[in-house]
Amino acid sequence: MMKEPVGYYIKDVARITGLSEQVIRKWEDRYGIVRPVRKDNGYRVYGEEEIRRLLKMQALRNDGHPLKRAAELATTEEQTAGTAQQPESEAGRYVRKLIGQGEQCHEAELERLLRQAHSELGLAHFLDGVVIPFLKQVGGLWERGEWGEYQESVSSLIVRDLLVNIRRNVRPAPGAPLIIGACFPEERHEIPVHLILLKAMMRGYRTHLVGASPAPGATESLIRQLKPDAVLLSASTTAPFLRHPDVLGELDRFAGEHADIRFYAGGAGVRLAAAAGKPVHIRVTDDVEQVLRDLDNDYSNT
Numbered sequence: 590m591m592k593e594p595v596g597y598y599i600k601d602v603a604r605i606t607g608l609s610e611q612v613i614r615k616w617e618d619r620y621g622i623v624r625p626v627r628k629d630n631g632y633r634v635y636g637e638e639e640i641r642r643l644l645k646m647q648a649l650r651n652d653g654h655p656l657k658r659a660a661e662l663a664t665t666e667e668q669t670a671g672t673a674q675q676p677e678s679e680a681g682r683y684v685r686k687l688i689g690q691g692e693q694c695h696e697a698e699l700e701r702l703l704r705q706a707h708s709e710l711g712l713a714h715f716l717d718g719v720v721i722p723f724l725k726q727v728g729g730l731w732e733r734g735e736w737g738e739y740q741e742s743v744s745s746l747i748v749r750d751l752l753v754n755i756r757r758n759v760r761p762a763p764g765a766p767l768i769i770g771a772c773f774p775e776e777r778h779e780i781p782v783h784l785i786l787l788k789a790m791m792r793g794y795r796t797h798l799v800g801a802s803p804a805p806g807a808t809e810s811l812i813r814q815l816k817p818d819a820v821l822l823s824a825s826t827t828a829p830f831l832r833h834p835d836v837l838g839e840l841d842r843f844a845g846e847h848a849d850i851r852f853y854a855g856g857a858g859v860r861l862a863a864a865a866g867k868p869v870h871i872r873v874t875d876d877v878e879q880v881l882r883d884l885d886n887d888y889s890n891t
């Protein structure tokens with residue numbers, strides 16, 4: 590079964606841009622500023638480029654341009670820019686500003702900068718160019734003792750909450766392949782799972798997130814219930830394997846009983862645990878893009 594393109598319904602676009610659904614339809618009909626795709630169920634779906642164009646037209650209107658001229662400028666600037674990715678220096682500028690606000694624990698400004706970066710850069714470049722580098726820098730500052738636990742916690746929680754909100758607004762096709770993302774028991778670093786699932790949703794997959802530190806056996810029970818196409822497991826620390834020494838082996842045996850499901854596991858904690866006893870049925874890897882390419886090859890022609 591072919592996956593339908595991922596996108597946003599008009600109510601989601603209205604929530605993200607702050608424009609009413611009536612205004613969005615008016616700008617679409619009168620100025621052609623957006624070109625949604627109509628799905629099989631009749632609903633119109635808008636892409637990231639549609640949202641960027643609406644935000645740009647809104648900014649031009651607020652600067653005093655007549656609506657017709659604002660629409661022309663927004664479209665012309667997009668065509669001039671072509672399909673080139675936003676320069677890395679722009680993403681770097683956001684990361685530097687985020688570090689500065691995180692150091693001061695300015696929650697509102699952290700959230701504002703993250704939302705602005707998401708709107709300007711688009712989801713893919715926002716994740717790879719801003720969120721991941723920012724989190725790596727935050728982790729490094731905390732490990733070196735330059736930041737306290739509160740600074741690290743505030744910065745991470747703001748990112749996590751935004752990623753949760755973004756995931757809620759992405760609507761894959763109802764019949765798309767299902768991926769379950771889960772932390773190991775005792776693992777509380779759930780942001781890597783959010784990032785992985787967001788990347789999967791951008792490619793059209795349905796996803797289900799298991800919260801941080803699930804009870805032993807909870808993930809297996811959910812897998813039996815939902816029967817996913819793939820399971821992505823994560824552990825950034827060794828806590829799961831110190832508290833439950835055989836948890837990786839137990840999950841590997843469980844994976845062997847479900848040969849129709851692909852199982853992957855990643856993170857620094859998993860790599861250390863796998864060094865002591867490499868799993869047979871779970872593939873240990875931190876290459877998220879390769880995992881998604883494998884899944885694409887499995888399901889793109891089904």
